[in-house]
């Protein structure tokens with residue numbers, strides 16, 4: 001995983017330069033109709049880091065194609081300038097390179113309800129899955145993109 005210093009070097013410090021960060025990196029993605037029809041939990045628009053748009057779209061379509069998309073019952077956010085849960089570091093949500101899904105079913109340090117097939121799609125495309133983290137930081141709702 002990238003360090004906080006590496007992420008700040010790439011995107012800047014969102015606490016200090018929020019507007020510059022948003023102008024350079026953030027876009028409002030209109031979620032395609034085919035994805036919204038298959039996964040009604042997805043919102044019409046997601047404000048995200050442009051670097052995750054293609055991977056996210058690819059991942060959602062792959063989930064649909066193998067028939068595990070119905071596991072997604074809630075979309076729980078992407079961009080949020082905040083600290084990590086249980087830590088003083090900056091969350092990757094502050095750079096909008098992570099999304100949370102099914103938060104109520106997959107709470108921080110709690111159980112993970114995804115099927116293996118579902119999580120494997122995210123891994124194969126290159127996401128870091130909070131479901132794979134050790135017990136102290138396990139975060140099943142969390143999918144993070146760092147391939148840049």
Ligand SMILES: [Zn+2]
Pocket residue numbers: 093098099100141142143
């Ligand atoms: Zn998260």
